[in-house]
Amino acid sequence: MSRYDQATLERHGLSPEEYGRICEMLGREPNLTELGMFSVMWSEHCSYKSSRVHLRTLPTGGPQVLQGPGENAGAIDIGDGLAAVFKIESHNHPSFIEPYQGAATGVGGIIRDIFTMGARPVALLNSLRFGPLTAPLARRIMEGVVAGIGGYGNSIGIPTVGGEIAFEPTYAGNPLVNVFCLGIARHEEIVKGIATGVGNPVYYVGAKTGRDGIHGATMASAEFDDKSAEKRPAVQVGDPFMEKLLLEACLEVMKSDALVGIQDMGAAGLTCSTSEMGSRGSAGIDIDVSRVPQRETGMTPYEIMLSESQERMLLVAKRGREAEVERIFEKWDLHAERIGEVTDDGLLRVRDHGTVVAEIPDRALTDEAPVYHRPMERPRYLDEVQTLDPSALPAGPAPGEVLLALLGSPAIASKQWVYRQYDHLVRADTLVLPGMGAGVIRVKGTSRALAMSVDGNGRYGYLDPYQGAVLAVAEAARNVACAGARPLGATNCLNFGNPERPAIMWQFARAVEGIGAACRALDVPITGGNVSLYNETDGQAIYPTPVIGVVGVLAQADRVLGRAFRAGGDAIVLLGEGRGEIGGSEYLKTVHGLVRGLPPALDLGRERALQDLLVALAADRLVQSAHDCSDGGLAVAVAECAFGTSLGAEIAVPEVALPGAAPALACAAALFGESASRVVLSVAPASVSAVLARAAAAGVPSRVIGRTGGDRLRMAVGAETILDVALAEAERVWQTALDACFARRVA
Amino acid sequence: MRARVFVTLKPSVFDPQGKTIQDALHTLGYAGVHDVRQGKYFELDLAAGSADAARALAAEVADKLLANPVIESYRIEVE
Numbered sequence: 001m002s003r004y005d006q007a008t009l010e011r012h013g014l015s016p017e018e019y020g021r022i023c024e025m026l027g028r029e030p031n032l033t034e035l036g037m038f039s040v041m042w043s044e045h046c047s048y049k050s051s052r053v054h055l056r057t058l059p060t061g062g063p064q065v066l067q068g069p070g071e072n073a074g075a076i077d078i079g080d081g082l083a084a085v086f087k088i089e090s091h092n093h094p095s096f097i098e099p100y101q102g103a104a105t106g107v108g109g110i111i112r113d114i115f116t117m118g119a120r121p122v123a124l125l126n127s128l129r130f131g132p133l134t135a136p137l138a139r140r141i142m143e144g145v146v147a148g149i150g151g152y153g154n155s156i157g158i159p160t161v162g163g164e165i166a167f168e169p170t171y172a173g174n175p176l177v178n179v180f181c182l183g184i185a186r187h188e189e190i191v192k193g194i195a196t197g198v199g200n201p202v203y204y205v206g207a208k209t210g211r212d213g214i215h216g217a218t219m220a221s222a223e224f225d226d227k228s229a230e231k232r233p234a235v236q237v238g239d240p241f242m243e244k245l246l247l248e249a250c251l252e253v254m255k256s257d258a259l260v261g262i263q264d265m266g267a268a269g270l271t272c273s274t275s276e277m278g279s280r281g282s283a284g285i286d287i288d289v290s291r292v293p294q295r296e297t298g299m300t301p302y303e304i305m306l307s308e309s310q311e312r313m314l315l316v317a318k319r320g321r322e323a324e325v326e327r328i329f330e331k332w333d334l335h336a337e338r339i340g341e342v343t344d345d346g347l348l349r350v351r352d353h354g355t356v357v358a359e360i361p362d363r364a365l366t367d368e369a370p371v372y373h374r375p376m377e378r379p380r381y382l383d384e385v386q387t388l389d390p391s392a393l394p395a396g397p398a399p400g401e402v403l404l405a406l407l408g409s410p411a412i413a414s415k416q417w418v419y420r421q422y423d424h425l426v427r428a429d430t431l432v433l434p435g436m437g438a439g440v441i442r443v444k445g446t447s448r449a450l451a452m453s454v455d456g457n458g459r460y461g462y463l464d465p466y467q468g469a470v471l472a473v474a475e476a477a478r479n480v481a482c483a484g485a486r487p488l489g490a491t492n493c494l495n496f497g498n499p500e501r502p503a504i505m506w507q508f509a510r511a512v513e514g515i516g517a518a519c520r521a522l523d524v525p526i527t528g529g530n531v532s533l534y535n536e537t538d539g540q541a542i543y544p545t546p547v548i549g550v551v552g553v554l555a556q557a558d559r560v561l562g563r564a565f566r567a568g569g570d571a572i573v574l575l576g577e578g579r580g581e582i583g584g585s586e587y588l589k590t591v592h593g594l595v596r597g598l599p600p601a602l603d604l605g606r607e608r609a610l611q612d613l614l615v616a617l618a619a620d621r622l623v624q625s626a627h628d629c630s631d632g633g634l635a636v637a638v639a640e641c642a643f644g645t646s647l648g649a650e651i652a653v654p655e656v657a658l659p660g661a662a663p664a665l666a667c668a669a670a671l672f673g674e675s676a677s678r679v680v681l682s683v684a685p686a687s688v689s690a691v692l693a694r695a696a697a698a699g700v701p702s703r704v705i706g707r708t709g710g711d712r713l714r715m716a717v718g719a720e721t722i723l724d725v726a727l728a729e730a731e732r733v734w735q736t737a738l739d740a741c742f743a744r745r746v747a
Numbered sequence: 748m749r750a751r752v753f754v755t756l757k758p759s760v761f762d763p764q765g766k767t768i769q770d771a772l773h774t775l776g777y778a779g780v781h782d783v784r785q786g787k788y789f790e791l792d793l794a795a796g797s798a799d800a801a802r803a804l805a806a807e808v809a810d811k812l813l814a815n816p817v818i819e820s821y822r823i824e825v826e
Contacts, residue, residue: 098817211759235818237756239763296759309761333770 012039040268047369050499074527076489085119086182090532095177099144104152112264118191119183126163131172133741150421155240160422161439173537193263195277206312208295213308249332258321265312273314278362287340379503388597391660399723413737449557451485458543460599469514476550481611484618485552492529497541507544521604563627568709576678580656580669587672629678635671651706652716748801755786
């Protein structure tokens with residue numbers, strides 16, 4: 001008979017089978033502290049127990065990869081002996097409970113992951129998803145999240161250089177907050193989260209430990225229901241100024257060579273950092289919780305080991321170098337507290353005033369955590385939603401009205417309301433401002449620049465998880481290539497529902513297959529990331545939403561391309577072909593109120609050729625601007641290129657075949673369909689023939705579709721001009737739509 | 748009726764602002780100040796017939812707007 005009843009195990013998120021395994025591994029029943037430690041480390045959030053078997057299939061290697069998955073963050077070689085260290089992570093559940101602090105601590109967490117690797121963080125991106133802004137709750141969550149990201153990122157002095165935001169009813173009760181951070185290090189400066197060397201001291205640095213966020217990791221692995229409002233645990237509150245001190249102090253300690261390894265305390269706090277560092281180094285760690293600086297009185301070992309207080313680091317120093325390490329932290333007004341030492345017995349031993357209160361092999365908490373091959377089943381809804389009969393759709397409003405409706409939809413409208421709350425210029429390296437495609441920063445001391453983009457599309461994922469994932473990888477890499485940068489590596493944040501449901505697990509597995517296929521074809525290995533499961537409210541799962549971050553390098557920073565037109569009279573060239581695909585499109589949703597059909601097709605070979613071509617064209621200065629076609633299709637892409645330039649555009653595109661559809665609908669499909677692998681270029685007249693020749697040689701379809709200039713957006717399908725709106729009017733709609741959602745409502 | 752509402756962070760919630768004030772006091776030499784927790788203070792002028800009614804109204808607005816129930820708690824005084 002177990003010493004814990006069913007309810008206690010359930011509260012710890014452990015199944016009876018898992019409890020049995022714990023007893024087997026320990027050779028006895030765990031005490032309550034040990035039970036708590038197993039509970040957080042075996043949670044989905046920390047153990048990846050449902051996702052691991054699938055994630056193993058992802059491509060993670062390549063000559064450019066310096067560090068693949070398994071460390072605090074991945075790293076790729078960007079030349080000149082430098083590495084880009086980056087990762088994306090979710091903070092979905094905390095951001096729903098307390099939007100400001102949830103998002104802020106998400107930013108703090110990902111920044112720690114980057115500087116823990118020895119890199120100086122230089123750029124942030126974020127990918128956000130909310131419910132429709134017509135609901136007050138969605139507005140409140142979005143206001144809090146955006147303020148939280150700005151509050152933390154601006155205070156610590158790291159620019160937020162870009163991102164994406166989407167709105168769907170599926171995220172109303174479960175917003176997605178995925179934050180990406182990138183840092184730069186010299187190759188030899190990269191540090192790992194490893195504990196080795198018997199007798200080496202283990203230090204605790206940073207904020208004191210309180211009772212905040214206890215069982216945050218298990219919370220992140222549980223669905224929300226109405227009662228979660230009451231169960232809300234104390235939320236973590238971040239302190240960016242403390243983190244800034246930690247950042248500078250840690251980077252200085254790393255330069256001193258007195259350091260063996262370092263890891264931040266995120267989910268599962270002290271338990272996670274001690275057991276992971278020990279297990280990576282095949283060592284043990286012996287700590288005494290009474291030496292852990294505490295913010296509150298009367299904390300138990302259970303609470304100290306599980307606390308998720310922010311801005312804390314665990315580090316292992318070389319024996320004999322203690323004074324040096326302590327002096328550096330003192331200099332930054334921080335206190336490094338020696339809480340234990342490295343042992344050789346592979347055990348995580350926790351003491352309280354000398355008495356052993358927990359003793360667990362660290363591999364039992366980490367590598368030997370359960371791994372599940374969960375059952376999978378193709379969801380039944382797919383057959384229904386994948387059918388789309390164009391002949392049953394009404395012709396819809398005139399194309400001019402459609403364009404304005406799309407430009408005014410929050411998904412496409414200018415996100416200036418959001419990014420003007422972010423400092424995107426601090427550090428003075430930002431080359432491309434937010435809202436203009438990929439974020440681009442200079443690499444100080446070199447001629448290089450880095451471009452980065454985060455992308456995903458929940459609707460595509462819902463309609464076909466595999467294809468949705470392929471399209472997400474392709475779009476992120478394409479955005480990087482549009483800036484003129486060669487995509488080199490990727491990180492993924494996989495947001496899904498409850499993996500214990502076979503339908504969800506199937507979505508997950510298919511999406512991972514799609515990511516793998518696309519990353520292989522485009523040569524952007526996955527170097528790390530994060531999985532967020534149980535994104536459900538009242539049994540309703542979110543759309544399967546893989547979000548992909550891609551990083552690329554420009555050898556010459558001055559060759560960077562933006563999306564905006566540069567001069568009147570330039571040729572507008574379309575790379576790729578429109579096939580009038582409207583399945584899952586913003587057009588179908590905004591105009592017809594439907595989320596159906598199949599997402600656009602994508603040929604990975606052609607996509608690769610397109611991206612290679614873009615990089616080459618930029619390097620040879622043959623194009624003036626480049627912008628990919630995504631939400632809203634070609635018409636929206638051309639309009640976006642014109643915004644901010646006072647240059648209108650006139651284009652004509654060929655008709656597309658849409659069997660059975662009304663002619664007006666076929667025209668709309670040509671303009672607003674979202675066929676993939678398409679990029680709008682503006683090219684100076686003298687370079688047009690060279691660009692077309694290079695495209696032909698690369699096997700990329702290309703044609704001149706029009707010309708920049710004038711003060712109108714004029715678009716023809718076939719011979720007939722069907723859209724003619726004033727640029728100023730279109731830009732006003734696009735510019736003000738999001739502001740209007742948040743305008744103070746005066747009674 | 749007048750009500751005073753004191754809003755403070757819940758005991759387990761970290762208070763970076765209070766911590767900063769505490770550090771500043773230590774820098775000024777006030778080593779005797781062991782801990783600082785800061786909060787917000789509201790004075791409400793209420794149309795209410797009784798102290799109980801005033802308290803109930805103050806509690807309602809505190810729940811709805813003045814305090815963030817996820818991380819803050821509050822105390823009400825009525826006169």
